[in-house]
Each structure stands twice: as C-alpha cells, then as structure tokens.
Amino acid sequence: MSIQHCKIIVLLAALITGGVVILAPRVSASHENSLDDQLSEVLDAHGFTGRAGSSLEQRLGRRIDKKLADLGRLAFHDTLLGLNNDNSCSGCHAANKGFGDSQSIAIGIGNNNIVGPDRTGPRNQRRAPMVLNNVFFPRLMWNSRFSSLSADPFDNSAGFQFPPPESFSLSALPHLLTAQAFIPVTENVEMAGFDPAVLALDHDGIRGLVAERLNANGEYRRLFGRSFPEVRNGAPITYEMLARAIAEFEFTLVFADAPIDKFARGRGHGRENDRENVMTDDEKRGALLFFGSANCVSCHAVSGQSNEMFSDFQQHVAGIPQTAPTFGNVVFDGPGANEDFGLEQVTGNPNDRYAFRTSPLRNLALQPAFFxxxxxxxxxxALRYHLNAIGSAPGYDPAAAGLDTDLRGPRGPMAPVLARIDPGLATPVVLSNREFRQLVAFLRSGLLDPKANEHDLRKLIPLRVPSGNPVHTFR
Ligand code: HEC
Ligand code: HEC
Structure with a gap:
C-alpha cells in the first residue's frame, strides 16, 4: 500500500431495504486516497496501533472487578474521605469535565460545594488533570513526582517513587494508581484541612482516621465486605482497600477509542477498511501536521512507554504565562511568591525550573482550561500561544484568555521562563489559517473518544454516597 500507487478505492455502501440490497459504488478522489495512505504511513512509522485502550485487562492480568470499581466510584465522590469534611476527589476531578478540573487552578478545602465555573474558595497551585486513561501513564502529576521506575505503571518491580515521606514505601502496591490513591487525602489544601488535630498527624495517621471513618459506617462495611472477605468476617477496612477501590474505578475510566484509533485499526485490516471514514479530511490533515511538519509528536509521543497517550511523559519548559491567584492557600515559588518552579520542586535542581510534563492530549476537548x-x-x-510562546508571552492578557478575576494578577516574571524554553518550542511553528484549523480539528475531535462525553460521564456521579454527606453540585 505505497502512496506512489495511485489507487482507486471503490466504496461499497450497502443499503438494505426490505430484503433488497443495493450496492452503490463510489469512486473516491485520488487525493483522499493519498491522504489516507500518508496518514497510515505516518502512524505505522510511529508504531501507533489504536489498540492501547483495549489492552487494559491483558496488561492488568485479570478482569476489572466491577463491584470494587463501583465502590471506588462512590468513595471518589464522598467528602467522608476529606478530613476537612468539604471536599472529595470529585471536587477537583469532575465527571462532567472528563474527571478533570472545572477550574484553571484547583480549589480544594474551603470550597462552596459547587463544582463548575462558580466554584469558589482558596486556590491551590495547579489545574487538576483529567483522570481518564491514567492507568496507562508511567508517571503522574505535572512534575511527574509519582513515577514507576520500570516506566510501566503496571509493573512495580523497580519500585514506585514518590517524594518523601512516602519515597518507595508504596512500591508493593499493584499499580501506580493504587499507590497514588494514598496521597490526596493527606494533602492539607486538597482534602485534609488545617485543623490542629489533623496537623498533629503524619500521613499514615491521616489515612488511619479516614479508615476509621469508613469502619464506623455500616454501608461502607457492607460494600467493602462484598469485595474483601476478611471485612465480611469482621476485620477492619484498611486504607489499602480504599486505595484499591479508587484505583479500580480509575481503571474503568479508559476512553482511548478516538477517531485516530479507529483509523489506525481500520487500515489494511479487511472488513474494518470502511473505518477510514471515521476521520474527516480536516482531522486527517491536522494529524499529518501533528506527526509531520509541526513535529508535535516529538514531545506528544505515541510510541514506547507513552502507551499511545500523546505524551513522552518527560518535562519541558513550554514558557506558559505564570499566573498566580490573589486568594490561595499554597505559597507559590520565587521571590515574589508568584511563580511555579515545576520539576525543580521535586529534584531541587535549578536546571529543572519551570519544566512541566508534556500534557497527554487525549479527550482534550472536555477540558475547560489548558496548561x-x-x-x-x-x-x-492555548494552541496559538504554544506555537510561538516567545512571541506571544508579552501580549498575554489573562482577562482576554477568559480567566476568573482572582487569577488575573499578580503574575510571575516571564523573562527567566522564556530564557529556559525547550529548544523544541523556541522556533515558532508557522501555520496558515487553514492548517491551524485542521490542527485544532485533529486535537478537538480526532483525539476525542465519543464515549467520553459530558452526558454519559455525568451518569457516573452518584445521587447519594454511603456517608449520607451531600454530594457536590456539579454544573
Ligand atoms: C483540591 C483538588 C484535588 C483533589 C481533592 C484531588 N485531586 Fe487529584 N489532582 C489535583 C491536581 C491539582 C493534580 C495535579 C497536581 C500536580 O501535578 O502538582 C492532581 C493529580 C491527580 C492524578 C494524576 C493525574 C495525571 O495526569 O498525572 C490522579 C490520578 C489524581 N489526581 C487522583 C485523585 C484522587 C483519587 C483523589 C481523591 C482521593 C484526588 N485526586 C483528589 C487536584 C485534586
Ligand atoms: C518541546 C516539547 C513540545 C512540543 C514540540 C509540543 N508540545 Fe505541546 N506541550 C508540551 C508541554 C511541556 C506542555 C505542558 C506545558 C505546561 O502546562 O506547562 C504542552 C501542552 C500542550 C497542550 C495543552 C494541553 C493541556 O492539557 O492543557 C496542547 C493542546 C499541546 N501541547 C499541543 C501541542 C501541539 C499541537 C504541538 C505541535 C504544534 C505541540 N504541542 C508541541 C510540550 C511540547
């Protein structure tokens, strides 16, 4: 199937009416043909199969435990897990936003129980990424501070590295997400709060209190008993059981069957051939730019350990404007306390300043904010800025960018950020209006799994949670 051969593809559209089959042959324009071939070649060259999503249970080595996942879904939405009694995972990872933030910068404790544009309260430091497809991420967080050293989140053999005090202590857990689920409840600004009794506890102390709350709740005891026989026989629910439940729920949040995946699977596989039509010409041309002349794929990688997630899971300085909230509960970095040092916070190495993880790009269309x-x-x-950060930074206007009023100032300095910009982003990528539109089409719809839509994801928000605490209002 080389592009040199100008082939005529005959599409057979079968229309079945009352037992009569009408075959309508259509000759496609030759440029469409070569567009498909070009895209196939590019995807093949990057080893992109479109099959990452369907590999889940095989990589897990077992079936998903639906009962446990459903329990995890309830816990994810329950403020019982937050010792400040007012936030749950879902306060920042909102089902109707692809389980990502409804805000530009997350609001944790002290919130008004609303999840959506009208959420108020003190800001933390960063935007909560979507929890979709995280099961395939070898490193988690914007500065990759939770990492599977085997570069495989399913493989703990080389250890799971976390910053102190956890360090390698979570390495026995079966998956990086199971280990990650030990962290948010211990974060004072996210869930735990600043009550002196909480501040007196170490992380295990906080987890112990959360487990105590679960054990004091009859419905949680019953639900955990369904998945853990020892609980049924009277043993206490442990924090690890909760982490396993939350992770199991996250394993179900695989939405990696976008048009680009269907296209990749469709080519050259007999009966799936008609799936070439799953992408529009604009999306295909946008994909060619992405993988080709615009060279996005050099960072938003699909091969190897990236598991076709459109990220190399490495850190780069992208030169993003340094916004900081006027009302927050995290002290920002730098002399003006208005900067985010990114990777340096983890490594302590000033050379890592301002570096952040290449964003995985699947289902991007669900996000209300970027970077x-x-x-x-x-x-x-966001894309226009990213194509030419050095040229765009001086003109950045947070109001024009649509930021909430409390994020429009003060802003951190940009000169030191731009001085460190990644060489891969230092030269502007020049696109025609048409190419720009095509690239956006690829990002917005070519990478969107149609099952990840607000309407269906919303159905995962429980009407009530076992604690009986009010569920947040999702808008
Ligand atoms: C206060 C808001 C908030 C709450 C509550 C919260 N998170 Fe997050 N979450 C974030 C932010 C912000 C990040 C990124 C932080 C960073 O990179 O520094 C994040 C990152 C993550 C990631 C990694 C995503 C990625 O792409 O690497 C996972 C997984 C996650 N959270 C799961 C959870 C779970 C499970 C809970 C509940 C036990 C939870 N979060 C509670 C804000 C929150
Ligand atoms: C040198 C590496 C690099 C290259 C090349 C690159 N990016 Fe990025 N991209 C990043 C990093 C790093 C981030 C996250 C920056 C941050 O938030 O601080 C990012 C973020 C993004 C985001 C925002 C996603 C989100 O969740 O907020 C989009 C969209 C994006 N890139 C698209 C592209 C496109 C399209 C191209 C090609 C024109 C491209 N990138 C080229 C490294 C790169």
Missing part, C-alpha cells in the same frame, strides 16, 4: 495553571480557557488561544 498546568489553566492560563487559557479556549483551545485555539
């Missing part, structure tokens, strides 16, 4: 601090609220604006 680590949500400096943009429209994809087009």
């Amino acid at each position: 680590h601090n949500g400096a943009f609220t429209r994809l087009e604006d």
Whole structure:
C-alpha cells in the first residue's frame, strides 16, 4: 500500500431495504486516497496501533472487578474521605469535565460545594488533570513526582517513587494508581484541612482516621465486605482497600477509542477498511501536521512507554504565562511568591525550573482550561500561544484568555521562563489559517473518544454516597 500507487478505492455502501440490497459504488478522489495512505504511513512509522485502550485487562492480568470499581466510584465522590469534611476527589476531578478540573487552578478545602465555573474558595497551585486513561501513564502529576521506575505503571518491580515521606514505601502496591490513591487525602489544601488535630498527624495517621471513618459506617462495611472477605468476617477496612477501590474505578475510566484509533485499526485490516471514514479530511490533515511538519509528536509521543497517550511523559519548559491567584492557600515559588518552579520542586535542581510534563492530549476537548495553571480557557488561544510562546508571552492578557478575576494578577516574571524554553518550542511553528484549523480539528475531535462525553460521564456521579454527606453540585 505505497502512496506512489495511485489507487482507486471503490466504496461499497450497502443499503438494505426490505430484503433488497443495493450496492452503490463510489469512486473516491485520488487525493483522499493519498491522504489516507500518508496518514497510515505516518502512524505505522510511529508504531501507533489504536489498540492501547483495549489492552487494559491483558496488561492488568485479570478482569476489572466491577463491584470494587463501583465502590471506588462512590468513595471518589464522598467528602467522608476529606478530613476537612468539604471536599472529595470529585471536587477537583469532575465527571462532567472528563474527571478533570472545572477550574484553571484547583480549589480544594474551603470550597462552596459547587463544582463548575462558580466554584469558589482558596486556590491551590495547579489545574487538576483529567483522570481518564491514567492507568496507562508511567508517571503522574505535572512534575511527574509519582513515577514507576520500570516506566510501566503496571509493573512495580523497580519500585514506585514518590517524594518523601512516602519515597518507595508504596512500591508493593499493584499499580501506580493504587499507590497514588494514598496521597490526596493527606494533602492539607486538597482534602485534609488545617485543623490542629489533623496537623498533629503524619500521613499514615491521616489515612488511619479516614479508615476509621469508613469502619464506623455500616454501608461502607457492607460494600467493602462484598469485595474483601476478611471485612465480611469482621476485620477492619484498611486504607489499602480504599486505595484499591479508587484505583479500580480509575481503571474503568479508559476512553482511548478516538477517531485516530479507529483509523489506525481500520487500515489494511479487511472488513474494518470502511473505518477510514471515521476521520474527516480536516482531522486527517491536522494529524499529518501533528506527526509531520509541526513535529508535535516529538514531545506528544505515541510510541514506547507513552502507551499511545500523546505524551513522552518527560518535562519541558513550554514558557506558559505564570499566573498566580490573589486568594490561595499554597505559597507559590520565587521571590515574589508568584511563580511555579515545576520539576525543580521535586529534584531541587535549578536546571529543572519551570519544566512541566508534556500534557497527554487525549479527550482534550472536555477540558475547560489548558496548561498546568489553566492560563487559557479556549483551545485555539492555548494552541496559538504554544506555537510561538516567545512571541506571544508579552501580549498575554489573562482577562482576554477568559480567566476568573482572582487569577488575573499578580503574575510571575516571564523573562527567566522564556530564557529556559525547550529548544523544541523556541522556533515558532508557522501555520496558515487553514492548517491551524485542521490542527485544532485533529486535537478537538480526532483525539476525542465519543464515549467520553459530558452526558454519559455525568451518569457516573452518584445521587447519594454511603456517608449520607451531600454530594457536590456539579454544573
Ligand atoms: C483540591 C483538588 C484535588 C483533589 C481533592 C484531588 N485531586 Fe487529584 N489532582 C489535583 C491536581 C491539582 C493534580 C495535579 C497536581 C500536580 O501535578 O502538582 C492532581 C493529580 C491527580 C492524578 C494524576 C493525574 C495525571 O495526569 O498525572 C490522579 C490520578 C489524581 N489526581 C487522583 C485523585 C484522587 C483519587 C483523589 C481523591 C482521593 C484526588 N485526586 C483528589 C487536584 C485534586
Ligand atoms: C518541546 C516539547 C513540545 C512540543 C514540540 C509540543 N508540545 Fe505541546 N506541550 C508540551 C508541554 C511541556 C506542555 C505542558 C506545558 C505546561 O502546562 O506547562 C504542552 C501542552 C500542550 C497542550 C495543552 C494541553 C493541556 O492539557 O492543557 C496542547 C493542546 C499541546 N501541547 C499541543 C501541542 C501541539 C499541537 C504541538 C505541535 C504544534 C505541540 N504541542 C508541541 C510540550 C511540547
């Protein structure tokens, strides 16, 4: 199937009416043909199969435990897990936003129980990424501070590395997400709060209190008993059981069957051939730019350990505007306390300053804000900036970018950020209006799994949770 051969593809559209089969042959224009071939070649060259999503249970080595996942879903939405009694995972990872933030910068404790544009309260430091497809991420967080050293989140043999005090202590857990689920409840600004009794506890102390709350609740005891026989026989629910439940729920959040995947699977596989039509010409041309002349794939990688997630899971300085909240509960970095040092926070190495993880790009269309601090609220604006950060930075206007009023100042300095910009982003990528539109089409719809839509994801928000605490209002 080389592109040199100008082939005529005959599409057979079968229309079945009352037992009569009408075959309507259509000759496709030759440029469509070569467009498909070009895209196939590019995807093959990057080893992109479109099959990452369907590999889940095989990589897990077992079936998903639906009962446990459903329990995890309830816990994920229950403020019982937050010792400040007012936040749950879902306060920042909202089902109706692809289990990502409804905000440019997350609001944790002290919130008004609303999840959506009208959420108020003190800001933390960064935007909560979507929890979709995280099961395939070898490193988690904007500065990759939770990492599977085997570069495989399913393989703990080389250890799971976390910053102190956890360090390698979570390495016996079966998956990086199971280990990660030990962390958020211990974060004072996210869930635990600043009550002196809480501040007196170490992380295991906080987890112990959360487990105590679960054990004091009859419905949680019954639900955990369904998955853990020892609980049924009277043993206490442990924090690890909770982490396993939350992770199991996250394993179900695989939405990696986008048009680009269907296209990749469709080519050259007999009966699936008609799936070439799953992408529009604009999406295909956008994909060619992405994998080709615009060279996005050099960072938003699909091969090897990236598991076709459109990230190399490495850190780069992208030169994003340094926004900081006027009302927050995290002290920002730098002399003006208005900067985010990114990777340096983890390594302590000033050479890592301002570096953040290449964002995985699947299902991007669900996000209400972009980059680590949500400096943009429209994809087009974010992309235009990203194509030429050095040229765009001086003109950045947080109001025009659609930021909430409390994020419009003060802003951190940009000269030191731009001085460190990744060489791969230092030269502007120049696109025609048409190419820009095509690239956006690829990002917005070519990478969107149609099952990940607000309507269906919303159905995962429980009407009530076992604690009986009010469920947040999702808008
Ligand atoms: C206060 C808001 C908030 C709450 C509550 C919260 N998170 Fe997050 N979450 C974030 C932010 C912000 C990040 C990224 C932080 C960073 O990179 O520094 C994140 C990152 C993550 C990631 C990694 C995503 C990735 O792409 O690497 C996972 C997984 C996750 N959270 C799961 C959870 C779970 C499970 C809970 C509940 C036990 C939870 N979160 C509670 C804000 C929150
Ligand atoms: C040198 C590496 C690099 C290259 C090349 C690159 N990116 Fe990025 N991209 C990043 C990093 C790093 C981030 C996250 C930056 C941050 O938030 O601080 C990012 C973020 C993004 C985001 C925002 C996603 C989100 O969740 O907020 C989009 C969209 C994006 N890139 C698209 C592209 C496109 C399209 C191209 C090609 C024109 C491209 N990138 C080229 C490294 C790169």
